[in-house]
Amino acid sequence: MATDNKLSMVVFSGDMDKVMAAFIIATGAAASGMDVTMFFTFWGLKAIQKDSSLTGKGLFGRMLGLMNRGGIDTIGPSRFNFGGMGRWMMKTMMRSKNVASLRELRDMAIEMGVKIMPCQMSMDVLEIGTDKMLPQATAPVGVAAFIEEASHSKATMFI
Amino acid sequence: MATDNKLSMVVFSGDMDKVMAAFIIATGAAASGMDVTMFFTFWGLKAIQKDSSLTGKGLFGRMLGLMNRGGIDTIGPSRFNFGGMGRWMMKTMMRSKNVASLRELRDMAIEMGVKIMPCQMSMDVLEIGTDKMLPQATAPVGVAAFIEEASHSKATMFI
């Protein structure tokens, strides 16, 4: 098993700043000519859902879907959120510095060929249907598919 | 120094969802035939302690032990905890989807031969004695032992 010129990431976090860091690293690596694979699991799944999709069928699934509703634009940072203030503040600061938004970064990553893998088990537990995922994502996969990618990669990160 | 077919992880977090992700990745990699080493440090140590073990001798050590008491079943998720509600909700959802519990995943990892290394320095600072650790864990080790594992690994993650 040779090492490919590849970078693999587990995107576990649903915090805006961490997801943003993940996409900045992904687009940076893709721009340097690397293959990039992102495996979205747990809270990270929100970043690759279609907009405003309410998810969940059972009571708990619906509760989680409600707390997590909205697409990538409603994700808050890991610090200083203050009920949405932090998100708005960070967005405003980033825009004034000409940094791409989270949505733009994600779309750029997809255009650059970054592979987007949703975690099947997390989708089951959080009751998120395949129809709620971005069409550019691969079919949902198990952890073995990610391990396979990581074992050929030059670098692997858990974010 | 050749690369072995190995995966190394630092488990720093004590959040139920992150520890669960760590054990899912560990068992997935072990099932794919990889050697797996997990180095438990700081809050992650809770996941490999014996059940209901109160730890600490000095005032602060006892306070931390009290806040952190209970074994692997009392770990809460990184989001939506609401004083234990989140843990119960996640457990119920996972059970209804036939996902193994944190305890089952940990025991499965141990049975599959995943190497469990406790961090000596964290045990000293948090005042957790060697007798409080699972018997399947290795003797407590310093960071150099983990670095040695990581430097031979195909992938390394900090969780």
Place this chain on the structure above:
Amino acid sequence: MATDNKLSMVVFSGDMDKVMAAFIIATGAAASGMDVTMFFTFWGLKAIQKDSSLTGKGLFGRMLGLMNRGGIDTIGPSRFNFGGMGRWMMKTMMRSKNVASLRELRDMAIEMGVKIMPCQMSMDVLEIGTDKMLPQATAPVGVAAFIEEASHSKATMFI
């Protein structure tokens, strides 16, 4: 592109315990003879700023600078902070166990030749000038510079 005997880290977190873990791993790897590169981004930048530096020019930049003021000694842990109590408690426990302080660990890392890279984009967004950075840091760099380091490394971590 051959692999060097190198360890690369993204230090994204500004939590005392995570930054401490990062420096402990860095000094441990350097002591084992590895080259170590740390790329400080987002909240992690605080750990390599000069002491008591108030940063930011616009309203938001100044607000963030105020919330984040002080140097490496004012960083709190990711858990049990209680308005500074947690930081004091952890410091006291670490001191009583003869564990080096965060500042000592950082200075040790620098003395051992660990490469300290500040993220240009984060400095722009958070309005932190180059003059606020430790003189031992490299000039601010983009993510491509970090990717280059990571792609030659034996292990890469996101902290």
